[in-house]
Amino acid sequence: MNRANSIIPEPIARQPWPMLIPLFLLVLFGAAVLYSAAGGSMQPFASSHLFRFGVFLLMAAVITSFPRELVRFLTYPAYVIVLLLLVAVEIMGTLGGGSQRWIDLGFMVLQPSELMKPVIVVVLAHFYSSLPVGLITSWRALLVPAGLILAPMALVLMQPDLGTSLAIAFGGAVVMLLAGLPMRWFIGGGIAAVVAAPLAFFFALEEYQQRRVMTLFDPESDPLGAGYHIAQSKIAIGSGGIVGKGFNNGSQSHLQYLPEPHTDFVFATMAEEWGLIGGIFVIGIFAIILRWGTRVALASRDRFSSLLAAGMVATIFFYIAVNLMMVMGMAPVVGIPLPFMSHGGSSMMTNMICIGALMMVNRWNRNAPRGGLTS
């Protein structure tokens, strides 16, 4: 975009429209799907979806304006606060007699575990960018971040929320990988994970979670129980065909065969009515957004921003990949919503924090002299 000659005011013109326009389209499309999921009504899903997007877009704009030094300054305090919040919900849950994942702030319900996803990325980016270059192959470069990741993971697992703790682990691991830790550690860690997985399956997972995993391998084993969700989701997607059954004509969602048609299985709701074309559209837009995010990361000239941006991309990616694999029967039902389409404030907030952070890095890149060296 040629900024100098544009009739569009510069503050607007300098926004990353190649990412934002597809994002708006996706949110609008999501609202349309939610409109249908509510049985052809803006209430209760579509309108609040759009309203929240508006609110969190403002929040993203505020994040975009943060200067680098402020972010770096706030990183550790933010991590500690979110960790304390996690401990707080755990205590409240125990006192309240049952599992609790949120704090009711009055004006909104806050899930600290959601906040932890972007925060873990920032904190690791900050750690590695301030780590002396030579120490990247030392044990210190591994153990401190591992501690930073495992502490919130453990707290979230206790809730128990497997999906979110995996999301935290994934975001953190990608930042560690990109920070340049020796490859052999990851290979070793991968092998350890393969060994640990069966142990975790039998000793760490709740019974209902085990069932969900087993169902993945044998969906017919329990067609009315754990396998029901996946089976119905596949029916919705498969029956949509290439062009779908038409807007507001999805029988799977409207007749309540599809579980959670407005949250975790919103993609199935969409695919039933819009078919493969709608699916390609959604996946395509996600590809555009993630590609833009990756370019922002690559274009960053300092380590903090590049790790931060790449970590945010990874966090968004994890949501998308796990959700889509789940609805298509390639992953267990872990309760991760689809970014920008699923109805739900917490996931919208997390994803908009990620988008805001990416836009913030994008702004830093634009302001920083090209070819500048380390920060």
Place this chain on the structure above:
Amino acid sequence: MAKRRNRPIVSASTLKNTFDRRSMVVGSIQGGIGVLLAARMGYLAIAENEKYRLESESNRVNLTLIPPRRGWILDRNGAPLASNRADFRVDLIPERLKDADETIDQIGELLELNPNRIADLKREVSQVSGFQPVEVASGLNYEQFAALSVRLPDMQGVVPQRGFSRFYPTGPSVGHLVGYVGPANAEEYDEEERNPLLITPGYKIGKDGLEKQFEQALRGEPGARRVEVTASGRIIRDLETREDVQGNPVKLTIDGPLQDYAARRIGLESGSVVVMDCQTGDLLCMASMPSFDPNSFSDGIGSVEYSMLREDERVPLRNKVLKGLYPPGSTVKPMHCMAFLKEGVRPDETIICGGGRRIGNRFFNCWSNHGVVDMAKAIYQSCDSYFYHFAQQVGFDKVAAMAKGLGLGQEFELPVTSQFYGTVPNAEWKLNKFEREWQPFDTVNASIGQGYYLASPLQLAVMSARLATGKVLNPRLVLDGAVTDPLSYNFKDDEINYIRQAMSDVVNGPGTAGRGRLPFPDIKMAGKTGTAQVVSLNISDGRTGPWKFRDHGLFTFFAPLENPRYAGAVVIEHGGGSGAAYPIARDVMTFMFDPAKGLEALNALEKQWGGTAQERLDAKYESYAAERGASVTRPPRRDEDIFDRVEAEARVAAQQSEEIADEFVAPRPLATPSGAPTPAPDSASPATPGPAQ
């Protein structure tokens, strides 16, 4: 690259390099997963589209079968013996019940079911396999139906619906003949390759009698209703409805009013009445009483009801027309005379009855002293000595051949679940069965229809029709087109006329059934009385004492005399002699020729008995339930078991007379093999007592 030595040199630029490289890899993996997801979606939406579209449709659309209306069972004039009644009904699907007992209690309260029924329901629900519907009640009124329907959301597994239920207008009168319907059990469901129709709530199949025999013809084609439903089963809208096709009617040869009349006329006795058409062999009436009410069996046989029927020594569950076997007694005498004629005995040959007769070196008693006896007198006075003598003279094998030819010991081609074919004893048979030689006393016993001789009422009716017409008439139960002219036995006309006249004299002359005259000047009924002893003389006098030891009363008949149109048999179990039987035959034939006159006689009798058969059965149930209520024996789980048991007991009962057959069955002196008037319930009889015997 950075890896030159063991310890690579790390610098800001190598790190940046690593970052770029690894970012590309991570980005590629992400892109790869994206492509994989798109491909997976393409596979689901294109390659498997067909499969999932079908599954989505089968989710969305619920197909419910509409049970076909069952074909009617009609009598020969087209009046229904079994029809359908539109009603409201409620079924339970056990596997969908959350808390079976609580739900049943709730329903019981709403529908005001009695505690026995509720207990039965709970037991049934716990026993059947989960998919089999259990009928709670049918014939509900609209208020009950509506009250239940509004509470449906809280009661899963309860299915109220409009439907049709089987209705038998004459109830117990046709119970044994027509049978009844009931829900299919697990075995029947498996037998029919799990036909979903059989587990559709409200669908019944034939369980006994003609309902069972003509199941396939009566069944019809189920209709179907396609509705759009939500996952929780709520119906959104009707998509399409295909009407059911009613089953075909089955038209019987039975004359409905006659059947009902005969059944009611049996009254308090236990017995059967069979009437046949002498031109076609059509069975006009096959009444067996006491009976059960097939209307009340169709929602399952209740414990109290079952217990009451089981404990009744008059075995209301046994179809006595087909499964009651009795020594035919003197009713075989005209037929034996026909055998004597065939063997060259002249009708005017006489013997002297001196209160009995010497056969071989032993003297066998007659029931009376008849003096000089020819064939006619032997029939109308039922002189035993005559038969001892001539059976010995011609040889009983010859007589047995005639008996078999005329239908005794024969199984008929009839659409019935089972029929007993009795025994016509002869030397060969006795040797096979008991490994004992045939003795003169066996001939003596058999010559008067005692001993090992056993016949069913149906066989006696057939015998009577064949003897009266001289034609090989075969009984027919289904009215399906014209019958071919029956073959002839080639009896001589004067032989037939002689026997007919002698049998007429039994009723209209100086015979043993004087009170059996029809109240018409121009129509005469001919017949033959019979009394069958079931225990030896020293146990019972046959007329009083325990019911089980009393003589059976039998009567075979045909009318009108000159040109027989109807023939039949009446058998009254333990009636105390033929006096219990022939008044019934008289009234049934009266009804045949003049229904008004017949009913007049019946109404007077029913006033004494305390109502019609249906009313008495209902009253009996009420008092039994009040008295016995909770302490009843449970019916077997499968209806088949009930009737297998009944049949086994019928076989045992038929052997009762065999126990005394190994010795001469001495006729009761002065008591009548042909029945002097007993204190039997026929006081409305217009006829005068028979002549002294």
